[in-house]
Amino acid sequence: MLVPIATERAxxxxxxxxxxxxMAPEGIESAPGGGxxxxxxxxxxxTVGLFDDPQDLVRAAAAVRDAGFRKWDCHxxxxxxxxxxxxxxxxxxxxxxxxxxxxxxxxxxxxxxxxMSAVDYPVRIGGKPLFSWPAFVPIVFEVFVLFxxxxxxxxxxxxxxxxxxxSPLHDSGxxxxxxxxxxxxxxxxxxxxxxxxxxxxxxREAGCRNIRPLVEAEEEGESFL
Amino acid sequence: xxxxxxxxxxxxxxxxxxxxxRIDADVNRPLESFPSARWWGAFAVAGLLLxxxxxxxxxxxxxxxxxxxxxxxxGWAWDITNFVFWIGIGHAGTLISxxxxxxxxxxxxxxxxxxxxxxxxxxxxxxQFPLLHLGRPWLALWMLPVPNHNGIWVNFRSPLLWDVFAxxxxxxxxxxxxxxxxxxxxxxxxxxxxxxxxxxxxxxxxLGWRGSNRSWSHYEKAYLLFAGLSTPLVLSVHSxxxxxxxxxxxxxxHTTVFPPYFVAGAIFSGFAMVATLIVLMRRFFHLEHVVxxxxxxxxxxxxxxxxxxxxxxxxxxxxxxxxxxxxxxxYVFLNRAFGPYAWAYWTMVTCNVLVPQLLxxxxxxxxxxxLYPVVILINVGMWFxxxxxxxxxxxxxxxxxxxxxxxxxxxxxxLFAGSVGLFLTLVLLFCRFLPTVSLAETKGVLAGARPDRHxxxxxxxQHA
Numbered sequence: 150m151l152v153p154i155a156t157e158r159a160x161x162x163x164x165x166x167x168x169x170x171x172m173a174p175e176g177i178e179s180a181p182g183g184g185x186x187x188x189x190x191x192x193x194x195x196t197v198g199l200f201d202d203p204q205d206l207v208r209a210a211a212a213v214r215d216a217g218f219r220k221w222d223c224h225x226x227x228x229x230x231x232x233x234x235x236x237x238x239x240x241x242x243x244x245x246x247x248x249x250x251x252x253x254x255x256x257x258x259x260x261x262x263x264x265m266s267a268v269d270y271p272v273r274i275g276g277k278p279l280f281s282w283p284a285f286v287p288i289v290f291e292v293f294v295l296f297x298x299x300x301x302x303x304x305x306x307x308x309x310x311x312x313x314x315x316s317p318l319h320d321s322g323x324x325x326x327x328x329x330x331x332x333x334x335x336x337x338x339x340x341x342x343x344x345x346x347x348x349x350x351x352x353r354e355a356g357c358r359n360i361r362p363l364v365e366a367e368e369e370g371e372s373f374l
Numbered sequence: 375x376x377x378x379x380x381x382x383x384x385x386x387x388x389x390x391x392x393x394x395x396r397i398d399a400d401v402n403r404p405l406e407s408f409p410s411a412r413w414w415g416a417f418a419v420a421g422l423l424l425x426x427x428x429x430x431x432x433x434x435x436x437x438x439x440x441x442x443x444x445x446x447x448x449g450w451a452w453d454i455t456n457f458v459f460w461i462g463i464g465h466a467g468t469l470i471s472x473x474x475x476x477x478x479x480x481x482x483x484x485x486x487x488x489x490x491x492x493x494x495x496x497x498x499x500x501x502q503f504p505l506l507h508l509g510r511p512w513l514a515l516w517m518l519p520v521p522n523h524n525g526i527w528v529n530f531r532s533p534l535l536w537d538v539f540a541x542x543x544x545x546x547x548x549x550x551x552x553x554x555x556x557x558x559x560x561x562x563x564x565x566x567x568x569x570x571x572x573x574x575x576x577x578x579x580x581l582g583w584r585g586s587n588r589s590w591s592h593y594e595k596a597y598l599l600f601a602g603l604s605t606p607l608v609l610s611v612h613s614x615x616x617x618x619x620x621x622x623x624x625x626x627x628h629t630t631v632f633p634p635y636f637v638a639g640a641i642f643s644g645f646a647m648v649a650t651l652i653v654l655m656r657r658f659f660h661l662e663h664v665v666x667x668x669x670x671x672x673x674x675x676x677x678x679x680x681x682x683x684x685x686x687x688x689x690x691x692x693x694x695x696x697x698x699x700x701x702x703x704x705y706v707f708l709n710r711a712f713g714p715y716a717w718a719y720w721t722m723v724t725c726n727v728l729v730p731q732l733l734x735x736x737x738x739x740x741x742x743x744x745l746y747p748v749v750i751l752i753n754v755g756m757w758f759x760x761x762x763x764x765x766x767x768x769x770x771x772x773x774x775x776x777x778x779x780x781x782x783x784x785x786x787x788x789l790f791a792g793s794v795g796l797f798l799t800l801v802l803l804f805c806r807f808l809p810t811v812s813l814a815e816t817k818g819v820l821a822g823a824r825p826d827r828h829x830x831x832x833x834x835x836q837h838a
Contacts, residue, residue, distance in 0.1 A: 228590040229825060265527040287536040298600065299546075309593060316582065
């Protein structure tokens with residue numbers, strides 16, 4: 150259980166404005182707060198700014214984008230429209246993948262039906278041509294949809310990095326809020342622009358009243374459990 | 375509310391003073407509390423029916439399909455009736471989740487999850503019947519083009535094979551669509567979980583969803599694509615089901631009106647089934663403010679509209695039988711309305727065309743007590759529609775010497791009642807273990823949830 154951080158949230162929120170200024174830079178390990186005990190060692194991997202109103206989030210996202218950050222993200226309980234533009238996210242390649250897979254399915258279905266009905270096992274029925282393509286259209290259509298749907302699901306899993314259960318958001322106690330009612334901007338230490346000070350300055354100037362460090366548990370194999 | 379046309383239902387879509395946390399708490403209550411006595415009672419009944427299904431299915435497989443009432447001219451009877459009935463039930467789910475999504479009808483949010491789940495369960499029920507009708511269900515693989523030692527391939531010119539592809543694709547795509555919609559909500563349930571095992575199970579099912587906006591961006595595209603793929607798919611599925619009949623030479627089946635007629639009937643029956651279940655669900659799980667009276671009102675309007683389409687098909691079938699001038703065709707329709715199965719035909723007409731006209735009255739559309747008998751009767755009527763189409767067309771074929779009467783056996787009745795049990799069991803488990811209303815989508819339709827609607831970034835109907 151990695152929730153002790155969350156139980157200490159109240160005191161952390163109060164002391165956050167001070168803490169953020171002295172937050173450890175990349176790579177340097179630290180055990181935030183005293184009396185951690187069971188929580189084990191954690192390390193700071195970024196800064197989280199929390200919002201209660203999606204409108205504030207969109208404004209802050211635009212500010213972070215304009216500040217030149219690259220490795221950052223917003224976490225929201227539902228898709229907030231206008232946020233893609235505020236974050237400067239390009240359009241998803243999934244539609245192209247979906248369409249291509251659909252056409253692969255279309256070709257495969259046509260080829261399969263031609264080979265099986267006209268080449269490998271030709272049966273002449275009622276004097277009709279062996280490659281009677283109009284009769285093959287329904288299956289061609291179904292296989293088009295099947296391939297397109299499977300490719301869409303596959304690319305969704307790929308692009309959203311689904312199937313990775315670990316996230317520092319769990320360790321920081323932020324996940325439960327962003328899947329419920331709050332909106333977060335998360336800046337990561339991997340970003341070239343990132344320093345704890347700069348991150349919290351940008352967020353504060355964008356109107357964020359609730360800034361916390363993003364911490365990651367040290368132990369190997371630790372999951373959201 | 376959008377440039378894509380007027381919405382049937384004006385906001386607010388969710389009633390009462392409510393915020394994001396209340397939505398989570400209200401919708402997740404059945405998941406997070408011990409089920410009520412009423413739930414256990416319903417589950418016991420559904421479970422018993424499911425046992426009945428298992429018994430009848432086992433008996434069918436052990437003894438063969440001779441245990442059914444099917445006979446020589448009536449080669450298809452309750453089995454295919456049940457198959458078409460269940461597939462049709464599923465279609466409303468896809469209509470609500472996909473077609474209404476594309477049409478930007480945001481009121482669908484409250485009922486889409488439930489209807490999609492119903493689709494998946496209905497397809498599961500439907501698949502039981504062709505599988506059992508095979509007689510040897512373990513050879514079901516032979517329906518697919520897999521290499522085999524006989525060196526033969528399936529017949530791609532047969533509508534029955536098209537059906538195999540259509541229904542299996544439909545089942546799979548419906549499941550993916552439903553599951554994609556569930557991902558963010560599973561993450562919410564995961565993060566609300568207090569118990570370790572519960573957190574583990576929902577955590578695994580959520581595939582580690584984080585609500586990241588970079589993910590949402592892909593997610594919304596994928597969801598739109600699923601909707602776009604499902605829309606022609608759902609129309610194709612019931613069209614292909616109707617081809618099973620329409621491409622034959624049997625009078626009463628061999629007609630071009632079948633594909634649209636079947637699709638309209640499917641939507642009609644599906645909406646009636648959604649209403650049947652959701653009226654109970656919203657009451658027992660106290661979700662009257664999320665699935666509002668207005669939602670049922672709008673659904674009932676769609677029921678009336680599709681009822682008229684179905685009624686039109688009934689009339690036009692008779693007209694064409696007379697106008698076409700084929701003696702066999704004329705006989706089949708006269709026999710339908712006045713022959714030995716006239717009671718079934720008139721039950722169908724009463725339930726599907728006459729009774730739904732009551733829904734023209736707002737008082738009935740908006741009263742749970744008054745609309746309930748109507749939607750129940752529509753469910754009955756739509757089952758009879760398939761029975762009438764299948765059995766009355768077959769039981770008196772071209773040669774009077776081979777005419778026969780179809781009477782169901784206890785196995786037929788048990789399989790149908792049992793499939794209802796299978797369906798209800800799945801629905802009850804769904805209500806108990808998964809959020810019955812989409813949390814993420816519902817949050818998105820709450821007042822103040824959409825910054826792009828505040829005027830700062832107004833882009834009309836660009837976003838759904």
